[in-house]
Amino acid sequence: MIRHKEETLPKRELKKLQFKRLKETVSRGYEVPYYRTKMKEHGITPDEIRTLDDIRTLPFMTKEDFRKAFPFGLLGVPIERVVRIHATSGTTGTPSTAFYTAQDIDTWTELIARNLTSIGVTAADRFQNTVSHGLFTGGMGYLQGAQRVGAMVIPFGGGMTLKQLEFMRDFKVTSFHAIPSFGLKMAETAKKEGISGELSLRIGMLGAENWSEGTRKKIEEGLQIDVYDNYGLTELVGPGVSCECPEKNGMHVWEDHFLFEVLDPETDELLGPNEDGEMVLTALTKEAFPCIRFRTGDLCSVLEGDICGCGRTHQRISRIKGRIDDGFIIRGVNIFPKQIEEVIMQFPEIGYNYYIKLWTKGVMDEITVYAETNNFNDTHARIALQRDITRALYETVRIRVNVELVEEDGIPRQEGKAKRLLDEREEK
């Protein structure tokens, strides 16, 4: 289903709308001293933006800008107009703060309502949000958006997997929003507690972590539902930037509100279809602070094809393949954790939990994948499985990866975002 007529605008009209909004955004940005200084350093003024392509003359914004300007330096409206703030967790330093005017909250709410409509959530649905409703944008964002669609919303919050499932069962919940590792946990717990058959679930929206098609398959089969990916960042607005449609063939970027570029992270050259690069995003309708050419650090590619089977004209991008900085180099090979997950989750005997350990043996760096199997006690089958996974991993990453299979529940469960990579290598 389509929520807004802008989703099917002919490309030419969409570009016109983007240009008009880009001009307004750059002019608004120029009023913010922090951003004006950056533009002046680049020797550019807002009236030099004469075409959409001129965006490429503007300076980039980075996480570093958010850090330097913390807390109020990027604010573009009088503080009295701000009605809410959200922030990143700041686990790697100073958090990025996002300000919202009343208009920004309304736009954001509509965008999440658009995400949910895109995957088939309607006013007839009962929707449970399984993430925390604090500073994290996925909480309030999805609560508001689902309410705007008209669904009955249960703002359960994070954790307590079994309790969540019981709530879902008792209130006949049909749809939910979760981080992917929690989706896996739900599928696992529902199976273990034997309540899969008692649930009325049909749709799940997952986001905030990178996850593979193998994980999708496991959650879909475990809960007998369809699950979809969506993408967004606190610096832009939160979720509501890009979302899958029922075609499950890439994510549409909501181009009436965001302008995107996929760039070679080394040379900053614009890349063509199917070439992996860094996602750089500009918010076109945000009032409270400028976010222009934000370097997200996320890797993806533009997909080919102008119009999708769903009828939307907004460009599709691949699902996010990883972060530029979360790959690791081992024995000279650059590997992303998601490549490993993609391989191991294809094996039906592999359970819901895994992690990757990097360690040092003598002078060599080693990589070991620990994964749970439901067939641990059958030694013969276990050894065959171990051999098959080792071979499949070699075919993907081209180095030998040790595989350690453990019994179900053999890997300790974590709350919140799953930590899948443990680097215990010795400094050399």
Ligand SMILES: [Zn+2]
């Ligand atoms: Zn589509």
